[in-house]
Amino acid sequence: MPWLSRREIRQVMKYSTFLIKYAEIAIKGKNRYVFEDALMHRMKLALKHIDGEFTVSKTQGRMFVDCNSDYDFDEVIAALGRVFGINTICPVVKTSKTDFDKLCKDVVAYVGEEYPEKNGTFKVFARRADKSFPVRSTEMNCELGAAVLDAYPRMKVDVHKPEIELNVEVREDVYIYSRQIPGPGGMPVGTNGKAMLLLSGGIDSPVAGYMIAKRGVKIDAVYFHAPPYTSERAKQKVVDLAKQISKYTGTICLHVINFTDIQLAIYEKCPHDELTIIMRRYMMRIAEQIAKENDCLGLITGESIGQVASQTMHSLAVTNEVCTLPVFRPLIGFDKQEIISISEKINTFETSILPFEDCCTIFVAKHPVTKPKLEVIQKSETKLSDCIDDLVAKALEAHEVINVI
Amino acid sequence: MNSIYLDNSATTRAFDEVTEYMTHIMKDVYGNPSSMHTEGIAAEAEVKKAREKLAQIMKVDAGSIIFTSGGTESDNLAIIGGALANKRAGMHLITTKTEHPAVLESMRFLEEQGFSVTYLDVGADGRVNPDDLKAALTDETILVSIMNVNNEIGSVNDIKEIGAIIKDYKSSILFHTDAVQSFGKFRISPKSCKVDMMSVSGHKIHGPKGVGILYAAGKVKFHPLMLGGGQQKGLRSGTENVPGIAGIGLAAELIYKGFEEKTDKLYELKRYFIGELIKLPDVFVNGIPQNAFTDETVIRMTAPHIISASFGQVRAEVLLHALEARGIYVSSGSACSSNKPSVSATLQAIGLDRNLLDSTLRFSMSHSTTRQDIDMTLTVLSDELPKLRKFTRH
Numbered sequence: 001m002p003w004l005s006r007r008e009i010r011q012v013m014k015y016s017t018f019l020i021k022y023a024e025i026a027i028k029g030k031n032r033y034v035f036e037d038a039l040m041h042r043m044k045l046a047l048k049h050i051d052g053e054f055t056v057s058k059t060q061g062r063m064f065v066d067c068n069s070d071y072d073f074d075e076v077i078a079a080l081g082r083v084f085g086i087n088t089i090c091p092v093v094k095t096s097k098t099d100f101d102k103l104c105k106d107v108v109a110y111v112g113e114e115y116p117e118k119n120g121t122f123k124v125f126a127r128r129a130d131k132s133f134p135v136r137s138t139e140m141n142c143e144l145g146a147a148v149l150d151a152y153p154r155m156k157v158d159v160h161k162p163e164i165e166l167n168v169e170v171r172e173d174v175y176i177y178s179r180q181i182p183g184p185g186g187m188p189v190g191t192n193g194k195a196m197l198l199l200s201g202g203i204d205s206p207v208a209g210y211m212i213a214k215r216g217v218k219i220d221a222v223y224f225h226a227p228p229y230t231s232e233r234a235k236q237k238v239v240d241l242a243k244q245i246s247k248y249t250g251t252i253c254l255h256v257i258n259f260t261d262i263q264l265a266i267y268e269k270c271p272h273d274e275l276t277i278i279m280r281r282y283m284m285r286i287a288e289q290i291a292k293e294n295d296c297l298g299l300i301t302g303e304s305i306g307q308v309a310s311q312t313m314h315s316l317a318v319t320n321e322v323c324t325l326p327v328f329r330p331l332i333g334f335d336k337q338e339i340i341s342i343s344e345k346i347n348t349f350e351t352s353i354l355p356f357e358d359c360c361t362i363f364v365a366k367h368p369v370t371k372p373k374l375e376v377i378q379k380s381e382t383k384l385s386d387c388i389d390d391l392v393a394k395a396l397e398a399h400e401v402i403n404v405i
Numbered sequence: 406m407n408s409i410y411l412d413n414s415a416t417t418r419a420f421d422e423v424t425e426y427m428t429h430i431m432k433d434v435y436g437n438p439s440s441m442h443t444e445g446i447a448a449e450a451e452v453k454k455a456r457e458k459l460a461q462i463m464k465v466d467a468g469s470i471i472f473t474s475g476g477t478e479s480d481n482l483a484i485i486g487g488a489l490a491n492k493r494a495g496m497h498l499i500t501t502k503t504e505h506p507a508v509l510e511s512m513r514f515l516e517e518q519g520f521s522v523t524y525l526d527v528g529a530d531g532r533v534n535p536d537d538l539k540a541a542l543t544d545e546t547i548l549v550s551i552m553n554v555n556n557e558i559g560s561v562n563d564i565k566e567i568g569a570i571i572k573d574y575k576s577s578i579l580f581h582t583d584a585v586q587s588f589g590k591f592r593i594s595p596k597s598c599k600v601d602m603m604s605v606s607g608h609k610i611h612g613p614k615g616v617g618i619l620y621a622a623g624k625v626k627f628h629p630l631m632l633g634g635g636q637q638k639g640l641r642s643g644t645e646n647v648p649g650i651a652g653i654g655l656a657a658e659l660i661y662k663g664f665e666e667k668t669d670k671l672y673e674l675k676r677y678f679i680g681e682l683i684k685l686p687d688v689f690v691n692g693i694p695q696n697a698f699t700d701e702t703v704i705r706m707t708a709p710h711i712i713s714a715s716f717g718q719v720r721a722e723v724l725l726h727a728l729e730a731r732g733i734y735v736s737s738g739s740a741c742s743s744n745k746p747s748v749s750a751t752l753q754a755i756g757l758d759r760n761l762l763d764s765t766l767r768f769s770m771s772h773s774t775t776r777q778d779i780d781m782t783l784t785v786l787s788d789e790l791p792k793l794r795k796f797t798r799h
Contacts, residue, residue, distance in 0.1 A: 228726025267796055 015091040019177060020063040023087035024187060038188035039085040046079040077181055082248050084214050086183030093176045100135050103174060104147040110176045111148050121158035127169045144168060187216030189250050194218040195328060196291035197300040198283060201237045201356060204302030204331055206245050206348040207339050211330035212300050213249040220294055221252050222287045224259040234356035242404040244348050255290050256400040262391045269383040272365045276310045277372050278381060280319045286392060288323050298326040304334050309368040318372045408732040409778045414556055414586060414711055414769035415736055420611045423656050427613060427648040438645050448647045455654025462657050464594040465620060471641050472650050475617040476585040479604035480507035482619055483581040486627035487548050488515050495545035501525045501533055503751040508550050508583055527754050531560025531692045538570055548579040554587035557751040557767060558692035559711025568599030579625060585609055589660040590708055601625050607649060612656030616649030667772045671709035674770060678712055678779045685787055687717030691757060712768045715761035718794045724766060727789045733782055736767040
């Protein structure tokens with residue numbers, strides 16, 4: 001086997017393509033194209049923001065990202081790593097298809113570059129999509145394996161549990177790949193309707209939005225602010241959080257509701273230990289109304305059982321009672337540390353812990369009820385009957401919409 | 406809605422003349438002062454002109470003015486640069502607990518480098534007790550940094566007295582004063598106060614942001630912090646910020662125009678404002694003894710433009726936003742939040758009631774503040790305070 005110079009290998013070895021594998025979409029039936037098109041669309045959007053020229057294409061049940069210019073490998077992986085629906089990203093070396101001898105050289109060169117220690121067990125998976133290529137896949141497996149063994153005597157073949165799965169696909173070009181980088185999984189955003197996220201400035205709600213979006217749901221968000229008790233900076237923090245999760249979810253339409261007057265009315269007229277729970281109920285009511293006006297099919301909250309007084313089973317039941325839309329609580333069984341881990345992974349943690357007051361913390365009673373009774377809360381709410389409808393209508397009318405891209 | 410800007414200790418609006426002059430410099434005098442051609446010479450002439458104007462105002466040699474990027478750099482350069490260059494004479498520094506972070510953080514940095522620092526307490530009036538300073542001076546002391554006007558409560562240290570104490574003890578001890586809040590409010594000449602180094606900032610005197618001055622007497626040795634092309638006699642490398650320098654020069658000239666009259670007017674407003682503020686229930690004015698609120702001499706011993714007031718049972722941030730909603734812009738004395746309380750060192754040092762630490766606002770006026778502005782502010786305060794007090798956290 002003639003040796004290629006190091007320099008030549010480098011030129012051959014550059015990943016020119018990424019093969020994208022998707023898991024759940026593959027099992028869809030007649031509407032499979034909907035999922036595939038959405039995935040391609042999301043991939044194109046994700047790659048639009050990074051330096052380089054890329055083409056996204058679909059052939060025979062596979063998706064490819066072709067790199068038509070210089071690009072930064074880590075940046076591409078990070079961008080594709082935020083596209084829900086991608087199961088695995090395989091960096092591919094593409095070489096031209098002339099004869100089998102050249103193919104052998106290319107595969108050997110690939111192994112030398114990718115595994116410079118030239119050690120370990122491997123197995124060749126050859127596929128001959130182009131049937132005009134003279135060598136059949138089983139023969140290719142043997143011949144290519146032999147070529148690698150000849151070149152790197154320390155490597156061994158293991159057909160059952162190889163450390164390296166050396167994929168060689170002969171199509172209009174030859175694709176060689178072995179590395180498999182895990183993607184985020186899930187389903188492409190936009191294939192599963194839309195839901196309204198109750199977004200605060202905290203740690204949990206951005207994570208909740210991320211998790212539902214992962215299942216293909218498009219996200220809109222609602223934020224309650226309470227000037228002068230909360231500042232413009234608190235609002236900016238929420239916009240920043242929305243911006244961070246929009247890297248995964250695509251554009252988020254953020255509805256900002258001025259909640260001050262409603263909060264003050266509750267404070268003035270209802271028992272103080274019920275403030276938070278009543279406040280939550282009005283937030284849900286308002287969020288649901290905006291959700292319905294914007295074709296959202298459900299609400300999303302970051303609640304987790306027992307985390308705070310308003311998230312005990314009793315409180316959740318009382319809060320839930322005001323909604324007719326389903327309320328999705330993806331963090332319901334998560335511990336705080338598990339939620340923090342995800343928020344760190346999706347880069348919302350740093351922003352979430354910025355010290356700005358949000359409207360949930362302003363008027364917290366020292367000892368809020370932890371086991372509210374629905375009838376009691378409903379009765380307290382009747383004390384608001386003279387003004388609350390007006391206040392809610394006013395808040396809805398004056399609400400601000402920010403498109404977070 | 407007309408806005409009333411009472412946050413002039415945070416920053417000021419540049420004089421229109423300054424904005425116009427700087428625009429002219431950027432358009433027409435864009436040369437590099439170090440260039441050998443006429444464009445460079447024209448720019449150099451602007452820097453020289455500003456330097457001479459400032460020297461004249463401070464009554465110092467033009468050669469002792471160093472242009473920096475602002476108050477923070479001036480403080481850093483004076484303290485870190487001064488301490489590093491003189492550490493063979495001793496490793497002890499003195500400052501106060503109420504200094505600006507640009508001073509305190511420089512001191513902390515030097516502590517990490519092996520220096521020891523004495524942080525002087527202040528009285529309820531925010532001033533350093535001269536006896537405390539005398540007691541803190543040692544043979545090892547090489548530098549003292551004491552601010553002239555405190556940025557949070559407007560108290561004034563007697564720089565002349567402090568300068569005399571230091572130099573009587575040992576004339577080689579460097580005396581730095583942060584004059585960022587006092588330049589333009591008092592006539593200060595460092596020489597007569599035995600100040601060796603003095604920091605001034607452009608944007609607090611209706612000049613541009615991003616430019617400041619360090620006055621450093623000719624004999625002062627200090628280590629430069631910016632290394633490079635050797636501009637400004639190697640003490641502060643980097644191409645001079647010509648528009649900024651021209652701007653700070655002009656701003657300094659303008660702020661001292663009709664100075665006595667303008668200052669009298671500010672004191673008059675301050676006395677009036679304080680007199681009305683204390684009529685509101687549960688409102689306290691900081692840094693001035695309770696029985697001296699209308700005493701002209703006592704008020705004249707504080708800065709003319711800063712009023713620090715505490716509002717019982719109201720959170721400063723909430724009151725600040727409530728005022729903001731009515732077009733009035735102020736600062737909170739102490740940035741406090743639910744997650745990370747960062748209580749003001751100055752307010753703690755003057756012994757402010759713990760309950761009021763998070764209830765304190767700073768009003769800072771400029772020469773264009775009017776009686777109407779103050780009346781409007783008082784009206785809004787008496788309007789908002791009862792509303793906000795109705796809804797306090799408990």
